Amino acid sequence: MAKVLMKGNEALGEAAIRAGCRFFFGYPITPQSELPHYLAKRLPEIGGVFLQAESEVAAINMVYGAAGAGARVMTSSSSPGVSLKMEGISYIAGAELPCVIVNMQRGGPGLGSIQPGQSDYFQAVKGGGHGDYRLLVLAPASIQEMVDLMGLAFALADKYRNPVMILGDGTLGQMMEPVEFPEMIDPDKLPSKPWAARGAKGREPNIINSLYLNPLELEEHNLKLQAKYAQMAEEETRSESYYTDDAEIVLVGYGSSARVCKAAVDQARQQGIKAGLFRPITLFPFPKAEIQAACRQAKSVLTVEMSMGQLVEDVRYNLEFKVPVHFYGRAGGMVPTTRAVVSKITELVQEGGRSA
Amino acid sequence: MITVFERPKSLTPAKTHYCPGCTHGIIHRLVAEVIDELGVREETIGIAPVGCSVLAYNYFNVDMYEAAHGRAPAVATGIKRVHPDKVVFTYQGDGDLAAIGTAEIIHAAARGEKITTIFVNNAIYGMTGGQMAPTTLIGQTATTAPNGRDPEVQGYPIRMSEILATMPGAAYIARVSVHNPQEVAKAKKAVKTAFQVQLERKGFAMVEVLSSCPTNWGLTPLKALEWLKDNMIPYYPLGVQKAPEEVKA
Amino acid sequence: MLQEIILAGFGGQGVMSMGQLLAYAGMEENKQVSWIPSYGPEMRGGTANCSVTLSDTPVSSPLIDEPDTLFVLNRPSLEKFEGNVKPGGLLLLNSSLVKVEPQRTDLRVLKLPVDNLAQEKFGNSRVANMILVGAFVAITGAVSLDSVVGALKKVLPEHRHKLIPLNRQALELGVELAQS
Structure with a gap:
């Protein structure tokens, strides 16, 4: 298929359809509305x-209903709306x-702004709602x-x-960027879900439930969930390492911040600075082995986010505090500029990678 | 041997956790009998609420969900949109439907979701310890209204059936009671109609069932049924609030 | 080749679709492209702007701090973005609306009264932007005129395709004015 120029929100919508999603429940909020429009x-x-x-x-509970009934289903929102969904997400998990679930983050807290943000990192990767659960992010x-x-998201959700x-x-x-879409998946040809509640024809009833009044049973259920998350950490981590082989300073960022970092790495390299970028693609599970490999030569690490410092905590934790990890962030809808990131790199290199 | 009484196929053999004298058991049975009579047990998906009937998923012998508090109509919407040919019902109490889940029930009715809702109104929060419900009567005591519900402080009880009957998307709305055998028979008829309306894809259907709570009302089971008749029915009149023409006739 | 462009003007001046036109034209030539509408504090103050990147290699960041080219369609946009243009960069200015002189002396500046020109030559002020795009194409060679004309089919809705010849004429006028 030929490439088409598309807005990110619309491309997500088409990608969901290609992935066999036929059900969407949502509520309008900026800046993700083009997705429901599409x-x-x-x-x-x-x-x-x-x-x-x-x-x-209501939207997330409709998702709960449709997912339990065996359908590939999706909802999308932006920060304040995702907070509202957290109850339902906990039940779904x-x-x-x-x-x-798509979160096109905007600045917070509270009503915040309608400008881009990355300050829902903790909410996304640490659970967000009540209870010991994780989303694959x-x-x-x-x-x-x-x-x-998007295709991977539906496959992993089912797996x-x-x-x-999708954060x-x-x-x-x-x-807008040019995109190429995969072939359409026929939802009727997806593997069946014998656990789904769609009428107990010729079998015992299926029950979609998160209530375990017996403490032992609930603990067992939690252990089962944890085993699942451990398997994700084993099998599903994804990341990109860009010029990290010889990098003395490694930038870490995700999403659009990572794009800024990439431009900053290019500029720093032109100035003769051995800079690289580590970009986690799965935020949960966090690509621990990969970030350690990417920072093998690093004298310092710089995390760049559109928040006041959330990803940076996971970076420090996953590097086991062996390398000084610095932070540069903007908030409120302010986007880090390449120039600012380059000057932060230069500053750190001049300091010799020591902790500021 | 002639069988004169047996458990409906749509109920499991599980022993319920309901208090002595509670009418949830009767209402469960009515719903199960109707599902059996309509021959849709294997096509039915039910949704249990949060409240006394939270464990209803153990009692109905059909595919079941447990929903978050108040969200059963939204969950039902998701299921019904995926499987429009299946029978979907919610079973909800007064706190679930008329307090925390008001938005969900109103909008399910407004959309004319082809689902059936069984709304059990006992004017009190049972499971959490006798707190005031949105349907608690004026003057009725509750653990959070120890001097009785005072309209100056807690406002007035909500008549959900009357509200929902105003919605064009609602096809059938009826209020029934289970305080004596005659009323139980009428209640069953209403429940059956509410499922038939769904099967005929006419729109949203709800039966509000006035129910007793001897434990939290502090009355014996029989006294509780009398209290229901004498106090609830005057404020919550029984009858069909809304029905398709052919059903009324 | 890496050409980073900011286009700025009033809402309704067609700034967004002008940017999309350049992005589509880049795609016609199998270039790497990105388009992004105004973000951050730039969204305030009654101006609309977008950033377009045309590149031979993958676009590192679609967010542009220092454009190679700045299209200015109204005065607030000049004040907002003039300082950011790369030294030696290009400033294309709609002098029908911008009556003040740019402050920078290290830029290549082309002032064209495109609103007036579009009205006088074509009796249609809506093609004013195309004159500026034509000039951009002639000066930078970042994309070809043919690619821009080809991209018009993608940007204009089907029922406006009859306007393509007129747009082409306006583009050609821009090329001509830039070369003279």
């Missing part, structure tokens, strides 16, 4: 259902249902990668019976 038009054309719910809370940095990761979050930001949602 699906409202496109889903009915192919026999799917687009439903604008009365709230984010607890009941072990597959679904995809994918962080694309280009429109093509958004498309590719692990776990909600998968983007307003920049990725609004920008």
Whole structure:
């Protein structure tokens, strides 16, 4: 298929359809609205259902219903809306249902702004709602990668019976880049889900549930979930290392911040600085072995985020505090500039990589 | 041997956890009998709420969900949109449906979701310890309204059936009671109609069932049924609030 | 080749679609491209702007701090972005609306009264932007005129395709004015 120029939000919508998703439930919020706009038009054309719910809370519970009934289903929102979905996400994780949740982050806290942000990192990777659960979190940095990761998101959701979050930001949602879409997956040809509740014909009833009143049973359930997350860490980490082989300073960033970092690495290299970029693509599970390999030669590490410092905590933890990890972040919808990142690199290199 | 009484196929053999004298058991049975009679047990998906009937998924012998508090109508919407040919019902209490889940039930009705809701109204929060419900009557005591519900402080009880009957998307809305055998028979008829309306794809259907809570009302089971008749029915009148023409006739 | 462009003007001046046109033209030539609408504090103040990158290699960052080329369609945009243009960069200015002189002396500046020109020559002020795009093509060679004309089919909705010849004429006028 030929490449087309598309906005990130719209490309996500088409990618979901290609992945066999036929059900979308959501509530309008900036800056992700082009995604529901696209699906409202496109889903009915192919026999799917687009439903604008009365709230984010209702939307995520519709997802719970559709996922439990065996469908590939998705919802999308932006920061404040995702907070509202957290109750439902906890139930979905607890009941072990597959679904995809898109968060095109904006600045916070509270109503914040409608400008891009990355300050929902903790919420996305540490659980977000109540209870010991994790989402599998994918962080694309280009429109093509958004498309590719959408297919992966549905596959992983089904593989692990776990909600998968695509963590983007307003920049990725609004920008346009050329993309190529994969072939359409026929939802009727996907592997069946014998656990789904779709009428107990000739079998015992299936129950979609996250309630375990017996403490021992709930502990067992939690251990099972943890084993699943451990398997994800074993099998699903993804990352990109850019000029890290000889890098004395390694930048770490995800999503659109990583794009800025890449430009900064290019400029630093032109100035003769051995800079590199490590970009986690899975934020949970975090690519621990990969970041350690990427920072083998590093005298210092610089994490760049559109937040006041969230990813940086995981970077320090996963590098086991062996390398000084510095932080540069902007918030409120302010986007780090290449220039600012380059000057931070220069400053750190001059200091000899010591802790500031 | 002639069988004169047996468990409906749509109920499991599990022993329920309900208190002595609680009418949830009767209402469960009515729903199960209707599902059996309509021959849709293997096509039915039910949704249990948060509240006293939270464990209903253990009692109905059909595919079941446990929903978050108040969200059963949204969950039902998700299921029904995926499987429009299946029978989907929610079973909800007054806190679940008329307090925390008000938005979900109103919008499910507004959309005319082709689902059936069984709304059990006992004017109190049972499971969490007798707190005031959105349907608690004026003057009725509760652990969070120890001096009785005072409209100046806690406002007025909500009549959900009347509200939902105003919605064009609602096809069938009825209020029934289970305080005596005659009313139980009428209640069953209403439950059956509410499922038939769904099978005929006419729109949203709900039966509000006035129910007793001897434990939290502090009454014996029989006294509780009397209290229901004398206090709840005057405020929550029984009858069909809304029905398709052919059903009314 | 790496050409980073910021296009700025009032909302409704067609700045966004002008940027998309350049991105599509780049795609026609199998270039790596990106387009991104205004972000951050630039969204305030009644101006609309977008950033376009045309490149032979993958686009590192679509967010542009220092453009090679700045299209300025109104005065606030000049004040906002003039200082960011790379030394030696190109400033294309709609002098029908911008009556002040740029401050920078290290830029290549082309002032064209495109609103007036479009009205006088074509009786249609909506093609004013195309004159500036034509000039950009002639000066930078970042994309060819043919690619831009080809891209018009992608940017204009089907029912506006009859306007393509007119747009082409406006583009050609821009080429001509830039060369003279």
